[in-house]
Amino acid sequence: MKRVATAATLIALMLAAVGTASGAGTHRSAGATKLTVWVGWSARELSAFRKLAAEYQKANPSVALNVVGSINDDKIVAAIRAGTAPDVVSSFNSYDVGVYCGTGGWIDLSSLMKGSGITTSMFPATTNYYTQYGGKKCALPLLADAYGLYYNKTLFKKAGIAGPPKTIAELTADAKKLTVRNSDGSLKQVGIDPFIGFYENVPERWILPWGGTYTDSKNQAHLATDPAWSKWLTWQKQMIDWYGYKNLVKFQAGLGDEFSASNAFEVGKVAMNLDGEWRVAFIKAEHPTLDYGTAPMPAANPSLYGSGYINGTIIGIPKNGKHTQQAWDFVKWVTTNTHALAEFSNAIKNVPSTVASTHSKEIVPDAHFATFLKIFANPKSGTSPIEASGVSYTNAVQNFATKWQAGSIKNLASGLSSLDKQLDAQVKQAKGGGVP
Amino acid sequence: MERRRARRRAAWRRRRLVLLLMSPWLVGFSVFFGYPLVMSAYLSLNHYDLLSSPRWVGLANYRYLFTVDPQTWTAVKNTLWLIGVLVPLQVLSAFGLALMLARARTGVGIFRTIFYLPALAPPVAATLGFVFILNPATGPVNTILSHLGINGPLWFQDPSWAKPSLVMLGIWGVGNTMIIFLAAVLDVPRTLYESAQLDGAGPLQRLRYVTIPSISPVLLFAAVLGVIQGLQYFTQAYVAAGVASGQASQAADVTSVSLGYPVDSTLFYPVLLYQHGFVDFQMGYASAMAMFLFAVSFVVTLAIVINSRRWVHSGAR
Numbered sequence: 188m189k190r191v192a193t194a195a196t197l198i199a200l201m202l203a204a205v206g207t208a209s210g211a212g213t214h215r216s217a218g219a220t221k222l223t224v225w226v227g228w229s230a231r232e233l234s235a236f237r238k239l240a241a242e243y244q245k246a247n248p249s250v251a252l253n254v255v256g257s258i259n260d261d262k263i264v265a266a267i268r269a270g271t272a273p274d275v276v277s278s279f280n281s282y283d284v285g286v287y288c289g290t291g292g293w294i295d296l297s298s299l300m301k302g303s304g305i306t307t308s309m310f311p312a313t314t315n316y317y318t319q320y321g322g323k324k325c326a327l328p329l330l331a332d333a334y335g336l337y338y339n340k341t342l343f344k345k346a347g348i349a350g351p352p353k354t355i356a357e358l359t360a361d362a363k364k365l366t367v368r369n370s371d372g373s374l375k376q377v378g379i380d381p382f383i384g385f386y387e388n389v390p391e392r393w394i395l396p397w398g399g400t401y402t403d404s405k406n407q408a409h410l411a412t413d414p415a416w417s418k419w420l421t422w423q424k425q426m427i428d429w430y431g432y433k434n435l436v437k438f439q440a441g442l443g444d445e446f447s448a449s450n451a452f453e454v455g456k457v458a459m460n461l462d463g464e465w466r467v468a469f470i471k472a473e474h475p476t477l478d479y480g481t482a483p484m485p486a487a488n489p490s491l492y493g494s495g496y497i498n499g500t501i502i503g504i505p506k507n508g509k510h511t512q513q514a515w516d517f518v519k520w521v522t523t524n525t526h527a528l529a530e531f532s533n534a535i536k537n538v539p540s541t542v543a544s545t546h547s548k549e550i551v552p553d554a555h556f557a558t559f560l561k562i563f564a565n566p567k568s569g570t571s572p573i574e575a576s577g578v579s580y581t582n583a584v585q586n587f588a589t590k591w592q593a594g595s596i597k598n599l600a601s602g603l604s605s606l607d608k609q610l611d612a613q614v615k616q617a618k619g620g621g622v623p
Numbered sequence: 624m625e626r627r628r629a630r631r632r633a634a635w636r637r638r639r640l641v642l643l644l645m646s647p648w649l650v651g652f653s654v655f656f657g658y659p660l661v662m663s664a665y666l667s668l669n670h671y672d673l674l675s676s677p678r679w680v681g682l683a684n685y686r687y688l689f690t691v692d693p694q695t696w697t698a699v700k701n702t703l704w705l706i707g708v709l710v711p712l713q714v715l716s717a718f719g720l721a722l723m724l725a726r727a728r729t730g731v732g733i734f735r736t737i738f739y740l741p742a743l744a745p746p747v748a749a750t751l752g753f754v755f756i757l758n759p760a761t762g763p764v765n766t767i768l769s770h771l772g773i774n775g776p777l778w779f780q781d782p783s784w785a786k787p788s789l790v791m792l793g794i795w796g797v798g799n800t801m802i803i804f805l806a807a808v809l810d811v812p813r814t815l816y817e818s819a820q821l822d823g824a825g826p827l828q829r830l831r832y833v834t835i836p837s838i839s840p841v842l843l844f845a846a847v848l849g850v851i852q853g854l855q856y857f858t859q860a861y862v863a864a865g866v867a868s869g870q871a872s873q874a875a876d877v878t879s880v881s882l883g884y885p886v887d888s889t890l891f892y893p894v895l896l897y898q899h900g901f902v903d904f905q906m907g908y909a910s911a912m913a914m915f916l917f918a919v920s921f922v923v924t925l926a927i928v929i930n931s932r933r934w935v936h937s938g939a940r
Contacts, residue, residue, distance in 0.1 A: 261901060264673050264674060264904060267674055268673055268674065286672065286674070286904055287674075289672075290672050290673075290674035290675040291674065291675060292674035292675075384868055384869070384881075384884070385869070386869070433777060433781075436759070436777050436780045436781070436885075437759045437760050437777060437780075438760070439780075439869065440758050440759045440760040440761070440777070440780055440867075441758075441760025441761050442869075444869070445869065506674075576903065577903060577904065578902065578903070579898075579902065579903040582902075586883075586887065589884075589885070589886055590886050590887070593782060593885070593886045595782075595886055605693070609691075609693055612687070612691045612692075616687050616691075616905070616908065617672070617903070617905060619670030619672075619678055619680060
């Protein structure tokens with residue numbers, strides 16, 4: 188009997204421990220509705236989100252939030268399929284909104300927004316674009332990422348360059364001036380690395396300052412007929428050939444991981460780099476003495492200077508979530524409350540995602556970060572195309588660019604024509620139309 | 624009449640017992656092979672994005688696979704290259720090592736352990752190790768080559784060298800096949816070698832007319848297994864591409880950016896299947912790809928087995 192009692196006590200203790208563990212990062216009140224929130228953040232950023240969730244919970248004791256981090260799209264899709272999706276879900280991949288809205292995996296928020304007086308005018312146009320698809324508003328933006336140019340002021344001074352480049356001609360000249368080679372011709376320091384696949388380099392981030400678009404008025408891919416694409420790709424290949432393709436690949440192979448203190452820009456191996464606003468926080472934490480500046484990416488057309496690529500985290504409610512109204516109340520608060528957005532933005536140094544929050548006095552002033560707030564607010568800034576085929580659309584473009592930079596594509600014009608056909612076929616296939 | 628009934632009852636009891644004893648396997652086979660196969664065949668004829676209900680599209684997925692998707696033939700070519708190069712080299716090296724170990728007189732245990740040890744390394748760890756060793760900028764292989772005045776290749780970063788690098792990794796981990804060959808070689812009766820020697824057969828003739836015919840069933844096994852594994856080649860290609868492209872740390876994007884890196888040179892058929900199924904969420908289309916892979920595996924295996932009747936000597940014949 189004594190053994191049974193001991194075993195029962197142990198089991199009770201274990202159950203209590205499990206209960207405590209699963210509720211980590213939340214405060215429970217008796218009788219409160221339990222809301223599970225899935226987010227992609229981890230470590231420091233996850234702690235910041237949990238702090239925000241705790242603040243919401245304190246003001247709304249009728250709900251108990253269980254925040255789960257390190258979630259990716261595979262887990263989200265699997266949970267929705269299995270009917271075990273959480274109440275609130277978020278994804279880093281805004282370009283998958285076409286999949287979530289198109290399939291009904293995330294519910295249309297339009298009626299909930301209307302009922303709560305939330306209008307799309309509260310958000311910048313680009314974020315409205317990447318949170319809808321096919322007439323359905325199935326997500327809202329939760330902070331955003333804006334991309335610009337980071338430049339090393341020490342290396343600029345050493346090379347006799349006064350300020351960041353604003354045109355492509357200046358970018359090319361500065362990049363060459365800032366490049367240092369070893370005696371055998373290999374690269375010791377690179378001005379700017381335009382290699383697709385290096386760190387944050389993907390076509391959609393590079394093409395914006397060149398004014399390139401993806402589709403025509405009939406929503407057919409038109410990369411072959413939009414001159415911006417061939418101009419950018421030609422410039423990019425010329426730069427890579429100037430460095431030497433093999434030299435550049437070998438140089439990159441010796442660089443540190445992007446999200447580590449050995450990041451090539453942070454350690455001065457790359458003098459200029461295309462990167463997101465979050466790098467400001469990384470540099471502050473890892474290399475606080477680095478003398479650097481931030482600016483918009485140099486543009487092919489002066490009217491485009493100041494704009495940049497934007498995307499960000501999206502948040503929504505999966506179709507089989509259990510507490511839709513309570514979930515919406517939290518989604519509404521976390522995506523539209525100026526104080527919440529400012530606080531979270533300060534914590535993880537992402538761009539706050541409503542028009543009002545970008546002007547919030549709570550945003551801690553920072554000259555480096557201010558550049559990205561301006562890029563975010565620029566009406567000519569843009570994002571990835573949102574299509575039914577999701578991320579595979581931009582992946583196909585990236586795949587083409589990697590073949591092009593390696594010299595595998597001999598005729599750019601015909602290559603881009605084939606790419607257009609592939610992109611259209613892919614979209615049709617994703618919509619279930621089969622062969623075009 | 625009564626005896627016939629009794630015999631039938633006994634036969635039925637036997638059948639029930641056999642069924643009972645076979646039931647664990649039957650359940651496993653049905654749940655883990657039969658059902659997925661049937662569902663895969665059904666889904667291959669549907670548009671299925673995992674989130675909404677499957678919608679019948681007939682043969683559209685197969686038409687897209689064979690006539691539109693430009694990556695299909697790249698993946699098929701890469702897979703055929705791998706099978707054509709890796710499988711013969713794996714069989715030859717495993718067989719060669721087994722012959723040497725069978726002849727060794729001293730240190731047999733040590734050599735067996737050394738050659739078998741790589742097979743114990745998990746594929747992910749082994750691939751990570753190879754990518755590190757063959758890093759063109761910081762890896763020890765290119766450092767040694769540069770001391771010898773040789774400008775080493777870019778290995779996993781070069782479209783021309785990525786597949787050969789994976790082949791090196793495959794040969795390095797050939798221990799399992801080697802052990803099977805070693806057991807087969809040691810099992811060849813010594814009397815056969817002695818008879819051949821008395822007939823004047825030299826070492827090469829003994830290998831050709833005694834060893835190879837005696838172990839031909841094992842050769843067949845290694846060839847069939849190698850081809851099937853080649854058709855399903857995934858883990859090493861997935862890990863090598865992710866790490867070599869520098870995208871492995873970006874958990875959210877690793878699958879979307881680096882598959883097939885560099886320049887689709889490691890885009891094998893199963894990698895493309897994974898991409899369509901679990902990155903693009905087109906499970907209907909991925910199922911069509913899986914059915915095609917299943918059909919090819921079946922036909923290739925059948926062809927090897929039928930062809931093997933000419934060169935495989937089994938004890939029964």
